[in-house]
Amino acid sequence: xxxxxxxxxxxxxxxxxxxxxxxxxxxxxxxxxxxxxxxxxxxxxxxxxxxxxxxxxxxxxxxxxxxxxxxxxxxxxxxxxxxxxxxxxxxxxxxxxxxxxxxxxxxxxxxxxxxxxxxxxxxxxxxxxxxxxxxxxxxxxxxxxxxxxxxxxxxxxxxxxxxxxxxxxxxxxxxxxxxxxxxxxxxxxxxxxxxxxxxxxxxxxxxxxxxxxxxxxxxxxxxxxxxxxxxxxxxxxxxxxxxxxxxxxxxxxxxxxx
Amino acid sequence: xxxxxxxxxxxxxxxxxxxxxxxxxxxxxxxxxxxxxxxxxxxxxxxxxxxxxxxxxxxxxxxxxxxxxxxxxxxxxxxxxxxxxxxxxxxxxxxxxxxxxxxxxxxxxxxxxxxxxxxxxxxxxxxxxxxxxxxxxxxxxxxxxxxxxxxxxxxxxxxxxxxxxxxxxxxxxxxxxxxxxxxxxxxxxxxxxxxxxxxxxxxxxxxxxxxxxxxxxxxxxxxxxxxxxxxxxxxxxxxxxxxxxxxxxxxxxxxxxxxxxxxxxxxxxxxxxxxxxxxxxxxxxxxxxxxxxxxxxxxxxxxxxxxxxxxxxxxxxxxxxxxxxxxxxxxxxxxxxxxx
Amino acid sequence: xxxxxxxxxxxxxxxxxxxxxxxxxxxxxxxxxxxxxxxxxxxxxxxxxxxxxxxxxxxxxxxxxxxxxxxxxxxxxxxxxxxxxxxxxxxxxxxxxxxxxxxxxxxxxxxxxxxxxxxxxxxxxxxxxxxxxxxxxxxxxxxxxxxxxxxxxxxxxxxxxxxxxxxxxxxxxxxxxxxxxxxxxxxxxxxxxxxxxxxxxxxxxxxxxxxxxxxxxxxxxxxxxxxxxxxxxxxxxxxxxxxxxxxxxxxxxxxxxxxxxxxxxx
Numbered sequence: 005x006x007x008x009x010x011x012x013x014x015x016x017x018x019x020x021x022x023x024x025x026x027x028x029x030x031x032x033x034x035x036x037x038x039x040x041x042x043x044x045x046x047x048x049x050x051x052x053x054x055x056x057x058x059x060x061x062x063x064x065x066x067x068x069x070x071x072x073x074x075x076x077x078x079x080x081x082x083x084x085x086x087x088x089x090x091x092x093x094x095x096x097x098x099x100x101x102x103x104x105x106x107x108x109x110x111x112x113x114x115x116x117x118x119x120x121x122x123x124x125x126x127x128x129x130x131x132x133x134x135x136x137x138x139x140x141x142x143x144x145x146x147x148x149x150x151x152x153x154x155x156x157x158x159x160x161x162x163x164x165x166x167x168x169x170x171x172x173x174x175x176x177x178x179x180x181x182x183x184x185x186x187x188x189x190x191x192x193x194x195x196x197x198x199x200x201x202x203x204x205x206x207x208x209x210x211x212x213x214x215x216x217x218x219x220x221x222x223x224x225x226x227x228x229x230x231x232x233x234x235x236x237x238x239x240x241x242x243x244x245x246x247x248x249x250x251x252x253x254x255x256x257x258x259x260x261x262x
Numbered sequence: 263x264x265x266x267x268x269x270x271x272x273x274x275x276x277x278x279x280x281x282x283x284x285x286x287x288x289x290x291x292x293x294x295x296x297x298x299x300x301x302x303x304x305x306x307x308x309x310x311x312x313x314x315x316x317x318x319x320x321x322x323x324x325x326x327x328x329x330x331x332x333x334x335x336x337x338x339x340x341x342x343x344x345x346x347x348x349x350x351x352x353x354x355x356x357x358x359x360x361x362x363x364x365x366x367x368x369x370x371x372x373x374x375x376x377x378x379x380x381x382x383x384x385x386x387x388x389x390x391x392x393x394x395x396x397x398x399x400x401x402x403x404x405x406x407x408x409x410x411x412x413x414x415x416x417x418x419x420x421x422x423x424x425x426x427x428x429x430x431x432x433x434x435x436x437x438x439x440x441x442x443x444x445x446x447x448x449x450x451x452x453x454x455x456x457x458x459x460x461x462x463x464x465x466x467x468x469x470x471x472x473x474x475x476x477x478x479x480x481x482x483x484x485x486x487x488x489x490x491x492x493x494x495x496x497x498x499x500x501x502x503x504x505x506x507x508x509x510x511x512x513x514x515x516x517x518x519x520x521x522x523x524x525x526x527x528x529x530x531x532x533x534x535x536x537x538x539x540x541x542x543x544x545x546x547x548x549x550x551x552x553x554x555x556x557x558x559x560x561x562x563x564x565x566x567x568x569x570x571x572x573x574x575x576x577x578x579x580x581x582x583x584x585x586x587x588x589x590x591x592x593x594x595x596x597x598x599x600x601x602x
Numbered sequence: 603x604x605x606x607x608x609x610x611x612x613x614x615x616x617x618x619x620x621x622x623x624x625x626x627x628x629x630x631x632x633x634x635x636x637x638x639x640x641x642x643x644x645x646x647x648x649x650x651x652x653x654x655x656x657x658x659x660x661x662x663x664x665x666x667x668x669x670x671x672x673x674x675x676x677x678x679x680x681x682x683x684x685x686x687x688x689x690x691x692x693x694x695x696x697x698x699x700x701x702x703x704x705x706x707x708x709x710x711x712x713x714x715x716x717x718x719x720x721x722x723x724x725x726x727x728x729x730x731x732x733x734x735x736x737x738x739x740x741x742x743x744x745x746x747x748x749x750x751x752x753x754x755x756x757x758x759x760x761x762x763x764x765x766x767x768x769x770x771x772x773x774x775x776x777x778x779x780x781x782x783x784x785x786x787x788x789x790x791x792x793x794x795x796x797x798x799x800x801x802x803x804x805x806x807x808x809x810x811x812x813x814x815x816x817x818x819x820x821x822x823x824x825x826x827x828x829x830x831x832x833x834x835x836x837x838x839x840x841x842x843x844x845x846x847x848x849x850x851x852x853x854x855x856x857x858x859x860x861x862x863x864x865x866x867x868x
Contacts, residue, residue, distance in 0.1 A: 024783045031787040038795050038803070045659045045802040046651065174629045177636035184643040193647050198654055203646075279864060339703040341861070362706040374701050376618070376716070383618035390611045391707060391715070419622065 014112030036068030065129035072121040074154040080166025081106040150219035153235035160242035191217030211238040268312040269475040275345035277306040305331040307499040320490035328499040366436030370448035375420045392439035406434035426457030516592035517563035528582025619718040637723025661799040667735035672821035674728035676760030685719040690772040759845040760820035766848035773859035
C-alpha cells in the first residue's frame with residue numbers, strides 16, 4: 005500500500021544515521037536531566053503540589069521523552085524546503101492529496117523517533133531516577149492513544165506552518181514560535197495548573213495542553229480516559245483546517261506557478 | 263605580448279583521497295564513528311604541464327577523471343599529496359592568500375556571490391575583501407557591466423537571478439580585482455544557447471583584449487572548439503593528450519566525409535584498379551573508402567592527413583561531371599570520445 | 603591584515619545585511635517579533651516557576667534573570683559575527699568551503715564574513731531582562747552601578763568563550779562532516795544548562811560545564827563576583843585570560859583541522 009510504503013521509506017532513511025542520532029539522544033537526555041535538576045533544587049525545601057519531587061521528576065522524564073513524538077516534527081513537514089526548490093509543484097501534481105503525502109512521510113519519521121529516541125531516553129530515565137511503569141495496562145493504552153493524537157495534531161500544525169512558506173520567507177520562525185509556545189503552554193516544563201491564571205486560560209483555549217500535558221497526566225494516573233475526548237475534538241478541527249489550507253495552497257501555486 | 267615565464271607551472275602532481283569504508287550491520291553508525299578504515303583512491307597521478315601568459319587552455323576529461331581535483335589543487339583549495347604547483351612563480355599552498363589575490367575562480371555549479379544580497383552589494387563586499395580602490399572598482403564594474411549587460415539586474419538579489427544572469431554576474435565578480443589568471447570550472451553548464459554565446463564572447467575578449475590567462479574545464483566541446491588554442495585531456499587521473507585542437511584531430515584521424523554529386527551518370531573505377539591510393543603509395547583500407555554509391559551521388563571517407571583534398575578532387579573528376587562537392591569535417595565530440 | 607581593514611569590511615557587511623532585510627520590511631518585522639516572542643516565552647517559563655516557589659538554592663529571581671540575560675547577550679554576540687561558523691556543516695557537505703578558499707583572506711574570517719545575522723529580538727530581550735534584573739538588585743542595594751561595566755566586559759569575554767567552543771565543535775566536522783548532533787550537546791545543551799545557577803547540578807555535571815566545556819565561565823562564575831562579591835575582581839580578569847586561552851586553543855585546532863580538509867571528493 006502506498007501510504008505505508010511512504011511511511012516506511014521515511015523510517016528506513018533514518019536508519020542510516022543511527023550513530024549520530026544516539027549522540028543526539030545523549031544531548032536530549034541531558035536536557036531532561038537539567039530540567040529535573042532544577043525541579044530537585046526547587047523542591048529542596050518545599051513540597052511540589054500533588055506531584056512531590058519524585059513525581060515532578062517522573063513528569064519531566066515523560067514529557068522530555070514524548071517530545072520526540074509530539075514536538076520534534078520536521079520543520080513545516082518539509083514544505084518550506086519543497087517551496088524553495090520548486091518541488092512543491094511536482095508534489096501537487098501527484099495523484100495523492102498533498103496533506104496525506106506529507107503526513108505519511110511524517111508518520112514514518114515519528115515511528116522511527118519513537119523507537120530510537122523516545123524509548124531509549126525514557127528507559128535511561130527509568131534507571132537513573134528509579135521510575136516505575138503504570139500498574140494497569142489500560143493506562144498504557146490510553147497514553148498511547150493520547151500520544152498518537154498529539155502526534156497527529158503536531159503534524160497538522162506543521163503542515164499549516166509549512167504552507168505559510170508560500171507567502172513569507174520567514175516561516176522558519178513560526179516553527180520555532182510553535183516550539184516555544186509548546187514549551188510554555190503544553191506543560192513541558194511547568195504543569196499547566198501552575199501557570200498564572202490568565203496564562204492557564206490561554207493555554208486551555210489552545211490545543212497545546214493536549215500535546216504533552218494531557219498524555220503525561222494520563223500516564224501518571226492523574227487523568228482518566230475522558231480527557232481523550234478533547235484530543236479527538238482538536239484532531240477533527242485540525243483535519244478540516246488542513247484540508248482547507250490545501251485548497252488555498254493549490255490555488256496559490258496554480259496562480260503563481262510555484 | 264607573450265614572454266617566456268610560465269604563468270602556471272605544474273610538476274609531478276599527485277593526489278590521493280582517503281574515503282572511509284562504509285560499514286554494514288548492527289550499530290554500523292556507531293562503529294564508523296570510532297574506528298577508521300579507509301580506502302585510498304588516486305584521483306590525480308603524476309600530472310605536469312605549463313601554461314604561458316595569455317594562453318587560453320581547455321582542460322577536458324570524462325566525469326570523475328580528476329579535472330576538478332586538479333583545479334582545486336591549482337587554486338590552493340586542496341593540498342597535493344606530492345608534486346608542486348606554481349602560479350606566476352608562487353606556490354599557492356605555501357602562500358595561499360598571496361596567490362588568491364591574483365586569481366579569479368568561477369565554479370559553474372555554485373556562486374561566489376552572497377545569495378540574499380543584490381549583485382551590487384556582493385561586489386562592494388568583494389572589492390573590500392580584495393582591497394580594490396573605489397575608483398578602480400567603479401571603472402572595472404562599469405566595463406564589465408557594459409560587456410556583460412549587468413545593468414538590468416544590478417539590484418536584484420542573487421537568488422532571484424536566472425542561471426545565465428548569475429553566471430554573468432559571477433564571472434564579472436571574479437574580474438573585479440583584475441586577476442592575471444582565470445580558472446573556470448564548467449562556466450556554461452546548464453545554460454541555453456544565447457547565454458552560452460554571450461559568455462563565450464566575453465571570455466574570448468578577456469583573453470584577447472585584456473590578456474588574461476584562462477584555464478577552462480567544460481563538457482561542452484563547442485566551448486573548447488571556439489575558445490581554446492590548446493587542450494589538455496585527462497583520463498583516469500593522467501594526462502592523455504596535450505596540444506592544439508588540430509593536432510588532436512589529426513592524431514585521432516577520424517575520416518572526413520566527402521559527398522560528391524554528379525551531373526548525369528558517372529563511372530566508378532573497378533575495385534582492382536582503384537588507382538589513387540596505390541599511386542600515392544598508401545594503404546587503401548585506412549585512407550580512402552567508398553562507403554555509398556547512389557545514382558548521382560557517391561559518399562567517400564578519407565583521412566585528410568594522408569590524402570590531400572586536391573588529390574581526391576582530381577581523381578573524382580575523372581569519374582564523371584562533378585556538380586557539387588560537400589566535405590564534412592569529423593565532429594569534435596566524436597574526436598574527444600575516441601580519446602576518452 | 604589591519605584592524606581597519608576588518609572594521610571596514612564588517613561595516614560593509616552589516617550595511618548590506620540591513621539593507622537586504624529592509625527590502626522585505628514585513629519579513630524583517632515578523633522575524634524580529636517572533637524571535638522576541640520565543641525568547642520571552644523561554645524566560646517566562648523559569649520566571650513563572652521562581653515566582654511561584656521563590657528562590658532556588660539561594661539564588662533569587664533577579665540573579666537567575668541576570669544569568670539568563672548575560673548568556674543571551676553573549677550568545678547573540680557570538681552568533682551575530684560568527685553565524686556561519688555554527689553552520690560549517692553546510693559548507694562541508696555542499697563543498698561551498700572551496701569557494702572561500704579562493705579568497706585572499708584567512709578562511710575563518712572569510713567564513714565569518716559570509717553572513718552577518720542581525721538578532722534584534724535576542725538583543726531586545728536580553729537587554730530588557732538585564733535591565734530589569736540589575737535595576738532590581740541595585741534598588742535593593744545588592745549591587746552598585748559599578749556592576750554595569752563589569753557586566754558588559756563579561757558579556758564580551760563570554761562571547762569569546764562561546765565562539766571558541768563553537769569553533770572547536772565545528773572543527774570536528776573536518777573529520778566527521780556531520781556535526782549538528784554534536785552541536786546540540788556542546789552548544790545548545792551546555793548553553794541552556796548555564797542559564798541556571800550551577801549549584802543546581804550534581805558535581806560531575808558542574809565540572810563538565812566548567813572544565814570540559816567551559817560555558818560555566820560565561821555567566822555563572824563571573825556573577826559570583828559581580829553579584830555576590832565573592833573572590834574578588836581578579837576573577838573577572840582571570841576569566842578574560844581564560845577566554846583568550848580558549849580562543850588560542852580552538853584557533854590552533856581549527857588550523858590543524860583545515861589541513862585535513864578533503865573537499866567533496868573529486
